[in-house]
Amino acid sequence: MMMNREQKTIFELSSEGRNGFRFPKSDVKAAELPNDLMRETLPLPELSEMDVVRHYTRLSALNYSVDTGFYPLGSCTMKYNPKICEKAARFSGFSQLHPLQPVETVQGALLILYEMQEILQEISGFHAASLTPAAGAHGEFSGVKMIAAYHNQRDNSRRKVMLIPDSAHGTNPASSVMCGFRVQPVNTNERGNIDLKSLAAYCNDELAGIMITNPNTLGLFDENLIEAIDMVHQAGGLVYGDGANMNALLGIAKPAELGFDVMHFNLHKTFATPHGGGGPGAGAVCCTERLRDFLPGPIAAVIEPATDELPPLYGWKMPEKSIGQVGSFWGHFDVIVKAYTYCLMLGRDGLKRVAEFATLNANYLMSALKDVYPLPYDRICMHEFVLDVKWPDAPDVRALDVAKRLMDYDFHPPTNYFPLIVHEALMIEPTETESKQTLDLFIEAMRSIAKEAHEQPELLHDAPVNTPFGRMDEVKAAKDLKITE
Ligand SMILES: *Cc1c(COP(=O)(O)O)cnc(C)c1O
Numbered sequence: 001m002m003m004n005r006e007q008k009t010i011f012e013l014s015s016e017g018r019n020g021f022r023f024p025k026s027d028v029k030a031a032e033l034p035n036d037l038m039r040e041t042l043p044l045p046e047l048s049e050m051d052v053v054r055h056y057t058r059l060s061a062l063n064y065s066v067d068t069g070f071y072p073l074g075s076c077t078m079k080y081n082p083k084i085c086e087k088a089a090r091f092s093g094f095s096q097l098h099p100l101q102p103v104e105t106v107q108g109a110l111l112i113l114y115e116m117q118e119i120l121q122e123i124s125g126f127h128a129a130s131l132t133p134a135a136g137a138h139g140e141f142s143g144v145k146m147i148a149a150y151h152n153q154r155d156n157s158r159r160k161v162m163l164i165p166d167s168a169h170g171t172n173p174a175s176s177v178m179c180g181f182r183v184q185p186v187n188t189n190e191r192g193n194i195d196l197k198s199l200a201a202y203c204n205d206e207l208a209g210i211m212i213t214n215p216n217t218l219g220l221f222d223e224n225l226i227e228a229i230d231m232v233h234q235a236g237g238l239v240y241g242d243g244a245n246m247n248a249l250l251g252i253a254k255p256a257e258l259g260f261d262v263m264h265f266n267l268h269k270t271f272a273t274p275h276g277g278g279g280p281g282a283g284a285v286c287c288t289e290r291l292r293d294f295l296p297g298p299i300a301a302v303i304e305p306a307t308d309e310l311p312p313l314y315g316w317k318m319p320e321k322s323i324g325q326v327g328s329f330w331g332h333f334d335v336i337v338k339a340y341t342y343c344l345m346l347g348r349d350g351l352k353r354v355a356e357f358a359t360l361n362a363n364y365l366m367s368a369l370k371d372v373y374p375l376p377y378d379r380i381c382m383h384e385f386v387l388d389v390k391w392p393d394a395p396d397v398r399a400l401d402v403a404k405r406l407m408d409y410d411f412h413p414p415t416n417y418f419p420l421i422v423h424e425a426l427m428i429e430p431t432e433t434e435s436k437q438t439l440d441l442f443i444e445a446m447r448s449i450a451k452e453a454h455e456q457p458e459l460l461h462d463a464p465v466n467t468p469f470g471r472m473d474e475v476k477a478a479k480d481l482k483i484t485e
Contacts, residue, residue: 010055011043013051014046015046018046018047018051019048020050020052062468066078066081070411070434070441072411072412072429073412073413073414073415074217074384074428075169075217075418076275076415077245077269077270077383077431078412079431079432080272080431082272082345085273085337085338086274086338088338088340089338095334099328099329099330103314103315107311113131113300113314116129116131116336117300120284120286124254124263124286126286127287127288128299128319129287129299130285130296131282131284131336132325132327132331133264133296133326133327134281134332135268136171136242136283139243139284139285140242141175141178143262143287144175144176144178144181144211146262146291146295146323147162148179149321150290151208153321158205159205159206159237161181161206161207161208162182162184163186163207163210163211163232164186164210165185165186165187165194165216166188166421167188167420170418172211172242175211176211186198186210191223191379192218192220194222196224196228199228203231203232204235209237209238209240210237210239211240211241212241213241214258215245215381215384216245217245217386218381219382219384219385219386219427220382225258226259241260243265244270245383246266246269247270247354247355247383250352251349251354261288262285263286264285266281267335267339268282268335271339271342271343272339273342280335281332282335282339294319294321294322296322296324296326297318297319297324298316298318298330300315301317303316316330358383359383361430361431361434361439362382365385365430368447369443369447372446372447372450374389375388376388383429384427385428386427386428387425388425389426390423390424394454396461397460398424399417401461401463402450402453404460404464405463406449407463408467409449413426414429415429
């Protein structure tokens with residue numbers, strides 16, 4: 001790794017004898033510890049309080065985030081997270097709850113969970129929802145497990161094949177394998193749709209189902225969707241929807257009406273809750289009537305209906321043939337509060353405008369870049385699009401080089417090398433929250449990088465040069481991982 005700017009570690013800043021704390025005098029008797037548990041030395045950095053504050057404040061300013069700049073990370077939906085959602089989640093009435101409190105004392109929290117289930121059902125057209133899965137992949141695992149439970153109940157145990165289009169997110173095959181299915185990839189055709197001929201070959205009595213992402217990871221609404229869903233249903237399979245891309249469909253199309261049987265939402269992508277760096281997320285699963293008894297639980301429910309004097313009493317219900325509890329307690333409550341706040345703040349019309357502007361922004365970028373970057377699937381996109389950085393007249397330049405160079409222009413790079421069917425993929429998702437001014441600056445940067453790629457490709461190969469650290473040696477990082485320095 002190359003250092004572009006000097007960054008001292010906290011150990012290098014250490015100065016013997018300096019410190020920023022004083023322990024109070026102990027008021028308990030010192031205990032004898034067994035000698036063999038004691039270390040001879042413990043090298044800790046010695047710093048004043050101010051040294052520590054400056055060190056961490058400096059480090060925090062090196063972070064790139066949605067709050068500091070444009071973050072066009074395709075598939076991840078890095079939209080702006082309104083601060084009011086954070087504020088709501090921090091209300092002490094929410095943040096100080098204990099998961100084992102009696103339901104009578106947490107009716108407000110249960111009402112929010114109940115209404116969030118209803119909101120998701122309204123948006124998706126499904127009949128039931130469970131908010132317990134902790135992330136998108138966890139929602140997939142739960143939904144695919146429900147498909148397995150459905151076939152097992154009907155004694156269709158030979159149905160062991162899960163079809164997955166070759167453009168899918170890597171979590172789809174992983175979830176299927178974890179649920180005991182054999183994964184069969186389905187080809188994508190030249191327009192970026194599910195190839196129906198490839199699909200037909202697997203529509204037999206071994207078919208358990210298909211996992212479809214729509215819009216798919218090319219950012220395209222699948223023109224063969226209805227037909228593909230029909231074919232799978234005809235063959236006795238069920239259709240799983242990877243709903244991570246619901247940002248493009250809010251208020252426009254309901255997955256249940258398109259024929260999906262079960263789907264997860266990524267609340268942390270679609271409904272603006274901060275994510276990345278491993279969490280926290282929320283991967284609510286929704287399904288049709290015939291799968292509702294298999295949902296993971298517990299689910300917020302009315303356990304005593306309203307009377308003339310009293311509101312309904314909310315509590316927990318475990319669906320009859322539930323696949324079980326997929327996490328501890330009731331799901332990621334704070335994330336759900338943020339998503340709930342977001343939905344109420346925008347309302348029905350606002351959520352629809354999210355989808356409209358997400359799609360408009362992506363098409364605006366795509367149209368402004370496609371004369372200088374190769375665009376493998378050239379048709380109107382949804383909330384994201386994928387470029388293929390392979391210029392015949394600049395063969396040494398790769399998607400990775402463009403991504404790194406964007407950092408020198410102060411932009412977060414787009415997702416790269418995904419989906420796998422586009423070899424030099426740059427997957428760009430602007431989201432609805434960016435202004436035209438920001439999009440125009442990004443276009444300018446991308447066009448200027450395309451020019452550099454042809455005239456001074458070394459600028460791209462050396463990039464980034466304006467960041468604290470230079471280009472990482474990715475092979476070395478993977479083979480010789482050091483996580484302590
Ligand atoms: C993000 C994403 C997932 C996985 O969601 P996690 O919350 O990261 O587990 C699955 N499918 C698609 C298409 C995604 O974009």
